[in-house]
Amino acid sequence: MKHCVKISLWIVALLVTARCTTKDGVYSNVLRSDVFVQSYNERKYDFLFVFDTSGSFKDRRDYVKDNMQTFLNVLNSRKAIDYQIAVTTVDMFGGVGPVLPDSKGVRGHLVASSSGVKVVKSTDVNAALTFAGIMENIEQSDTAFWEQGLEAAYQAVFQHGAEFSRTGVPLIIVFMSDSDDWSCKEECWGVQPENNTHWISHPLSRYTDYFQSVKNNENSEVMTFPIVGLASAACEVEFAGSRYVALQQAMGGLSSSGSVCNANLAASFNGVAQVIADRGNIFKLSKVSTGTGFSIYVDQELISFAPENYIFDEASNSIIFTGLAPAKGAVIEVIYAEKV
Numbered sequence: 001m002k003h004c005v006k007i008s009l010w011i012v013a014l015l016v017t018a019r020c021t022t023k024d025g026v027y028s029n030v031l032r033s034d035v036f037v038q039s040y041n042e043r044k045y046d047f048l049f050v051f052d053t054s055g056s057f058k059d060r061r062d063y064v065k066d067n068m069q070t071f072l073n074v075l076n077s078r079k080a081i082d083y084q085i086a087v088t089t090v091d092m093f094g095g096v097g098p099v100l101p102d103s104k105g106v107r108g109h110l111v112a113s114s115s116g117v118k119v120v121k122s123t124d125v126n127a128a129l130t131f132a133g134i135m136e137n138i139e140q141s142d143t144a145f146w147e148q149g150l151e152a153a154y155q156a157v158f159q160h161g162a163e164f165s166r167t168g169v170p171l172i173i174v175f176m177s178d179s180d181d182w183s184c185k186e187e188c189w190g191v192q193p194e195n196n197t198h199w200i201s202h203p204l205s206r207y208t209d210y211f212q213s214v215k216n217n218e219n220s221e222v223m224t225f226p227i228v229g230l231a232s233a234a235c236e237v238e239f240a241g242s243r244y245v246a247l248q249q250a251m252g253g254l255s256s257s258g259s260v261c262n263a264n265l266a267a268s269f270n271g272v273a274q275v276i277a278d279r280g281n282i283f284k285l286s287k288v289s290t291g292t293g294f295s296i297y298v299d300q301e302l303i304s305f306a307p308e309n310y311i312f313d314e315a316s317n318s319i320i321f322t323g324l325a326p327a328k329g330a331v332i333e334v335i336y337a338e339k340v
Contacts, residue, residue, distance in 0.1 A: 040280030041328035052177035069128035074273035086164035095141030108155020151183035181243035235261035293337030
């Protein structure tokens with residue numbers, strides 16, 4: 001909920017009254033008041049990464065493995081996040097000869113490091129290193145061509161959710177693939193599914209229904225972030241990830257889809273962390289601010305202007321709380337000078 005008020009400074013000075021108007025550009029200097037109600041208060045987030053195991057995707061998996069520290073830095077850029085991270089793969093068959101063990105993250109199981117660690121935690125001495133140890137245990141099987149990322153995520157949450165997804169904590173699922181989803185319901189055998197006429201896919205509703213409801217009784221939610229080939233992609237991929245994008249669009253909320261193209265990979269990957277970091281901390285103003293004249297109240301209490309409390313981000317025309325985010329349900333009023 002938001003409302004806006006303009007106050008003419010020179011009339012305040014002359015008449016010692018505040019006059020309101022809804023007309024833009026009537027006065028040379030105006031103040032505006034934007035009012036927001038805080039929808040979020042979480043600082044805990046759990047992540048499930050679902051990786052393509054095909055050979056064509058190895059360089060991108062390596063990029064994520066080698067740049068997880070940057071992701072974590074972005075994640076903590078607004079506030080210290082209490083996180084857990086687990087990894088599975090799109091391989092629901094796990095090979096034919098030989099069949100890969102569950103520890104490789106096949107068939108909806110979680111990938112384990114060589115020392116048996118399956119979940120990265122914010123309390124780890126070196127979380128990025130722990131994550132790298134898990135990623136190093138991903139292996140390509142002879143059935144890696146049949147990518148089933150949606151079913152893998154479903155099974156990972158259904159079978160192993162208690163290991164990495166905490167009660168009442170939002171779950172962020174990040175899909176990373178250069179192909180589409182081929183989650184198979186029946187007749188799952190033979191050549192590549194795109195060249196295969198007998199297999200029957202799981203309907204998308206299986207995943208939208210499950211992920212939209214699995215956290216409801218915890219008063220929490222699931223957000224999905226596909227980093228896949230997009231229809232508008234400027235790079236070559238096996239197939240655009242249309243089913244992943246369709247799931248993300250159905251889930252709505254703050255989730256978004258990103259391009260897996262090498263030129264976009266860093267922005268797509270770190271963009272997931274930025275969305276979570278900004279959640280509940282960033283408030284976009286309704287009119288363009290001059291960057292001056294700020295008075296900010298949280299539940300009618302004035303918050304002193306200081307970089308450790310809040311900043312104004314000119315690029316996004318937003319107030320960003322850099323300290324503690326306002327509690328859920330708090331009323332935030334931002335008074336600022338409007339550029340006219």
